[in-house]
Amino acid sequence: MARQDYELIVIGAGPAGLAAALSAKxxxxxxxxxxxxxxxxxxxxxxxxxxxxxxxxxxxxxTGPEYAGRFIDQLDGSGIEIVCDTMVIRxxxxxxxxxxxxxxVEKGYQRLKCRAVIxxxxxxxxxxxxxxxxxxxxxGIFNAGxxxxxxxxxxxxxxxxxxxxxxxxxxxxxxxxxxLEGAKVLACVELLPYxxxxxxxxxxCLHDFDIPLYLSHTITNIEGxxxxxxxxxxxxDENRRPIPGTEMYYDVDTVLLSVGLIPxxxxxxxxxxxxxxxxxxxxxYENLETSEKGIFACGNVLHVHDLVDYVTEESQAAGKAAxxxxxxxxxxxxxxxxxxxxxPTVSYTVPQTxxxxxxxxxxxxxxxxxxxxxxxxxxxxxxxxxxxxxxxRDYMAxxxxxxxxxxxxxxxxxxxxxxxxxxxxx
Amino acid sequence: xxxVAIIGAGVSGSALAYELSRFxxxxxxxxxxxxxxxxASRANTAIVHGGYDPSPDTLMGRFNVxxxxxxxxxxxxxxxxxxxxGSLIVAFDEEDMKEVRVLYxxxxxxxxxxxxxxxGKEVCRREPNLSKEIIGALWVPESGVINPWEFTLALMExxxxxxxxxxxxxxxxxxxxxxxxxxxxxxxxxxTARYVVNATGVHSDEVHNMVAEQAFxxxxxxxxxxLLDRSIGEVVKSVIFQCxxxxxxxxxxxxxIHYNTLxxxxxxxxxxxxxxxxxREALDDIARQAKRSVPSLQLGSNIRNFAGVRANSxxxxxxxxxxxxxxxxxxxIKSPGLTCAxxxxxxxxxxxxxxxxxxxxxxxxxxxxxxxxxxxxxxEEREVFIxxxxxxxxxxxxxxxxxxxxxxxxxxxxxxxVSLDGIKRRAGTGMGRCQSGFCGPRVQEILARETGKxxxxxxxxxxxxHILIGDTKxxxx
Numbered sequence: 042m043a044r045q046d047y048e049l050i051v052i053g054a055g056p057a058g059l060a061a062a063l064s065a066k067x068x069x070x071x072x073x074x075x076x077x078x079x080x081x082x083x084x085x086x087x088x089x090x091x092x093x094x095x096x097x098x099x100x101x102x103x104t105g106p107e108y109a110g111r112f113i114d115q116l117d118g119s120g121i122e123i124v125c126d127t128m129v130i131r132x133x134x135x136x137x138x139x140x141x142x143x144x145x146v147e148k149g150y151q152r153l154k155c156r157a158v159i160x161x162x163x164x165x166x167x168x169x170x171x172x173x174x175x176x177x178x179x180x181g182i183f184n185a186g187x188x189x190x191x192x193x194x195x196x197x198x199x200x201x202x203x204x205x206x207x208x209x210x211x212x213x214x215x216x217x218x219x220x221l222e223g224a225k226v227l228a229c230v231e232l233l234p235y236x237x238x239x240x241x242x243x244x245x246c247l248h249d250f251d252i253p254l255y256l257s258h259t260i261t262n263i264e265g266x267x268x269x270x271x272x273x274x275x276x277x278d279e280n281r282r283p284i285p286g287t288e289m290y291y292d293v294d295t296v297l298l299s300v301g302l303i304p305x306x307x308x309x310x311x312x313x314x315x316x317x318x319x320x321x322x323x324x325x326y327e328n329l330e331t332s333e334k335g336i337f338a339c340g341n342v343l344h345v346h347d348l349v350d351y352v353t354e355e356s357q358a359a360g361k362a363a364x365x366x367x368x369x370x371x372x373x374x375x376x377x378x379x380x381x382x383x384x385p386t387v388s389y390t391v392p393q394t395x396x397x398x399x400x401x402x403x404x405x406x407x408x409x410x411x412x413x414x415x416x417x418x419x420x421x422x423x424x425x426x427x428x429x430x431x432x433x434r435d436y437m438a439x440x441x442x443x444x445x446x447x448x449x450x451x452x453x454x455x456x457x458x459x460x461x462x463x464x465x466x467x
Numbered sequence: 468x469x470x471v472a473i474i475g476a477g478v479s480g481s482a483l484a485y486e487l488s489r490f491x492x493x494x495x496x497x498x499x500x501x502x503x504x505x506x507a508s509r510a511n512t513a514i515v516h517g518g519y520d521p522s523p524d525t526l527m528g529r530f531n532v533x534x535x536x537x538x539x540x541x542x543x544x545x546x547x548x549x550x551x552x553g554s555l556i557v558a559f560d561e562e563d564m565k566e567v568r569v570l571y572x573x574x575x576x577x578x579x580x581x582x583x584x585x586x587g588k589e590v591c592r593r594e595p596n597l598s599k600e601i602i603g604a605l606w607v608p609e610s611g612v613i614n615p616w617e618f619t620l621a622l623m624e625x626x627x628x629x630x631x632x633x634x635x636x637x638x639x640x641x642x643x644x645x646x647x648x649x650x651x652x653x654x655x656x657x658x659t660a661r662y663v664v665n666a667t668g669v670h671s672d673e674v675h676n677m678v679a680e681q682a683f684x685x686x687x688x689x690x691x692x693x694l695l696d697r698s699i700g701e702v703v704k705s706v707i708f709q710c711x712x713x714x715x716x717x718x719x720x721x722x723x724i725h726y727n728t729l730x731x732x733x734x735x736x737x738x739x740x741x742x743x744x745x746x747r748e749a750l751d752d753i754a755r756q757a758k759r760s761v762p763s764l765q766l767g768s769n770i771r772n773f774a775g776v777r778a779n780s781x782x783x784x785x786x787x788x789x790x791x792x793x794x795x796x797x798x799x800i801k802s803p804g805l806t807c808a809x810x811x812x813x814x815x816x817x818x819x820x821x822x823x824x825x826x827x828x829x830x831x832x833x834x835x836x837x838x839x840x841x842x843x844x845x846x847e848e849r850e851v852f853i854x855x856x857x858x859x860x861x862x863x864x865x866x867x868x869x870x871x872x873x874x875x876x877x878x879x880x881x882x883x884x885v886s887l888d889g890i891k892r893r894a895g896t897g898m899g900r901c902q903s904g905f906c907g908p909r910v911q912e913i914l915a916r917e918t919g920k921x922x923x924x925x926x927x928x929x930x931x932x933h934i935l936i937g938d939t940k941x942x943x944x
Contacts, residue, residue, distance in 0.1 A: 078862070078865070126861065128861075128862035128865065130862065130868060142846075144849070144853065144860050144861075144862065145860050145861065146853075146857045146858060146860040146861045146871075147857075147860070148860075149849075149850050149853040149854050149857075149860055150846075150849035150850040150852075150853050150860070151850075165900075165901045165904060165905065166901070166904050168770070168900075168901065168902045168904060169902075170769055170770055170771045170772055170902060171769060171770065173750060173769055173772060175744070175745040175746050175747045175750060175772065176744050176745065177742075177743065177744040178743070178773065178928075179927070179928075179932060180926070180927035180928065180932040180933055180934050181934075184904045186904070187904045187905075187907060187908065190908055191908060191935065192939055195908060195922070196938055196939050196941055197922060197923070197935045197937070197938060197939065198935065198936050198937050198938065198939050199934070199935060199936070200936060201936060222939050222940060223940070261747065262747075264744070266741070266929075266931075267929065267930070267931035267932045267933075268931065268932060268933060283747075294936075307698065307866075310698070
């Protein structure tokens with residue numbers, strides 16, 4: 042193997058990429074390269090200066106940069122090669138090798154050869170146009186994450202009178218952040234009848250600052266030629282259509298949008314990786330390998346997480362699996378393969394396909410429900426009519442990712458090729 | 468005193484400035500906005516039209532075919548993004564087929580080359596995503612899609628490099644006849660010029676009325692659009708028009724130069740000619756109409772809605788004439804104004820010459836321009852190119868793969884941009900699916916750095932469109 046060749050290239054040095062690289066190292070790989078497009082390691086965590094990270098994984102309450110720092114510190118002396126300010130613009134896949142096309146000011150255009158790739162590029166924010174809010178197109182309309190970068194990284198204020206559309210976590214966090222910086226946040230408006238954010242954020246970021254949350258409402262018009270001047274908010278019916286006569290007008294100079302995150306998989310798709318429309322991320326097997334051999338995925342490029350702690354665990358699993366692949370313990374496609382089918386109550390699962398023989402003691406399946414379940418209910422896995430596993434939950438919401446750990450012995454009981462997952466009332 | 472003052476830096480004014488820069492003339496262009504191409508020239512259907520549509524006894528009909536040919540020559544000389552896609556005017560029933568034959572005949576009279584009438588099967592073979600209800604179409608090969616703001620900018624950049632003075636943020640408020648020409652008063656100052664050209668688009672009736680009797684009225688007509696993400700693939704290969712009907716021209720579905728899909732426009736006469744807002748009703752209506760041509764159209768992949776205001780008028784044609792001594796109107800320029808712009812410019816020069824302006828050609832005049840687009844550099848040459856030009860190694864706009872080198876180069880061209888949208892029009896940043904969510908702050912930083920400004924002074928778009936309002940509490944320290 043030439044010196045230029047790597048066992049593993051990890052694309053992205055956010056929480057997913059860092060945990061994946063460290064785990065791959067721990068599981069026996071020595072020639073690992075991590076490519077990061079930003080000039081700093083840590084990804085989006087760098088602008089998340091609020092606390093609440095690490096409660097599950099470290100049993101501590103950390104800020105975003107502190108959480109990232111725990112992993113960055115482990116890189117010292119690990120032998121993992123890290124290159125920042127480098128963009129991957131193409132990924133080629135053949136049977137034995139993956140070729141990563143990367144470019145940077147310092148190293149120019151490079152074709153880097155490796156055995157395995159871990160995709161850890163994260164996600165992007167949906168925009169005003171993706172949800173087609175009509176009106177004018179003045180300055181003052183920001184994705185919440187872009188505004189967060191301006192405020193927390195650049196130290197710049199983006200506005201004085203603010204309305205927030207979408208009650209995703211970034212929107213909620215920014216409601217508080219803007220208020221603390223002296224802006225007036227007039228309202229948070231959510232299209233759905235429930236919030237997509239974590240409950241603790243609704244309490245700590247809206248209720249504590251007396252910011253009203255309007256559920257089943259949306260922004261239906263934006264006015265202003267130079268800078269935003271006024272927005273129209275309307276209630277929506279069950280089909281999400283605005284109800285005439287419910288108009289409320291807000292004189293604001295700023296609109297922050299927190300209307301969803303989309304895993305960024307253009308690079309993956311071009312490499313042939315099959316994308317699941319439900320997650321907008323790759324279809325993966327139990328070991329987080331995608332439809333393309335030797336290409337693994339973890340973190341927000343795979344599905345959007347609400348807690349970084351689970352990103353870490355998932356990415357460690359991807360790192361371990363990539364190491365096994367490189368070291369020759371690659372899963373054979375033989376054996377019992379089960380597809381996990383979502384019923385209408387569940388919006389997606391990760392993984393989507395399980396090669397039963399590859400599951401060691403148990404398999405953790407991540408999933409999201411598509412409505413709020415306030416009464417005690419069950420996440421049920423069924424093979425035909427047979428219940429394979431059942432997990433009791435007191436409360437479930439679309440904004441809070443669920444997971445269920447199914448022991449191997451139970452998976453072995455599945456006779457067919459599909460495992461249905463659904464929510465059933467107690 | 469200037470020889471010529473052109474009012475308006477849209478595509479008409481810019482094409483004329485370009486042509487005038489060939490001659491020993493002192494030319495000034497007065498533009499009310501902070502950049503070139505901020506009116507209809509940046510928000511339109513982005514098509515070089517074939518020329519089958521306008522009546523042969525109009526200037527539009529007389530200029531279209533020549534204009535299209537000149538556009539196709541200019542895009543090479545100016546390195547402007549253009550692709551000859553051809554156009555299909557599709558018919559859903561026998562009534563439409565009659566119209567197709569009318570257009571074909573009109574095209575012949577206008578001199579449109581190589582047209583064909585296709586049957587439904589052939590249309591379906593060429594464009595598999597079109598409705599199976601289509602029974603035939605007119606095929607117009609000599610037409611295509613262009614980057615309209617880049618075209619306008621390129622014309623003006625060369626004009627400025629070759630000696631034309633461009634004054635931005637100079638809104639003309641009055642024109643007074645003086646012995647030798649005109650005193651042009653703007654909101655900020657005075658200019659004198661022997662000849663004045665009115666190329667002010669939707670404002671061209673107002674400017675005309677400053678020196679001449681009312682002759683036409685602009686009826687500002689708004690058209691709204693969707694721009695769809697490339698990720699849905701190539702929806703159509705050519706520009707798909709519906710047959711013009713009593714209800715209007717119908718909406719089109721078109722590929723763009725960047726392989727996105729453009730859908731629109733509607734047509735709505737509005738009062739405020741600067742009102743480029745979009746509306747729910749119009750967007751829904753456009754969606755309905757477009758799906759008639761392409762039933763599977765995925766409007767959920769929308770990455771941008773926009774609207775442009777056309778300078779339609781009650782005159783029924785371009786209004787191009789010497790309306791007062793030493794005063795030339797290039798007024799009421801509506802579709803196909805972009806296509807006709809180069810031909811309008813040469814016609815304007817004929818009119819100015821007849822009116823006594825002296826044209827002496829410069830010995831040395833360079834009418835060309837070259838731009839580096841990293842994406843277009845073949846993969847095997849990229850390594851060497853970045854080694855020689857390191858800033859092209861840093862990708863700033865990840866959706867469109869635009870590098871810092873391209874942004875810096877765009878900033879230092881003859882017309883300095885002052886806004887993120889100014890960089891967008893020059894380098895293509897923020898054109899993609901994230902709509903500058905990621906690259907916006909970085910482009911802002913680069914523009915501030917390269918022009919010696921504070922980030923707060925970088926605008927989103929027109930004057931007053933401030934992105935930032937100051938420092939945070941911590942940032943202030």
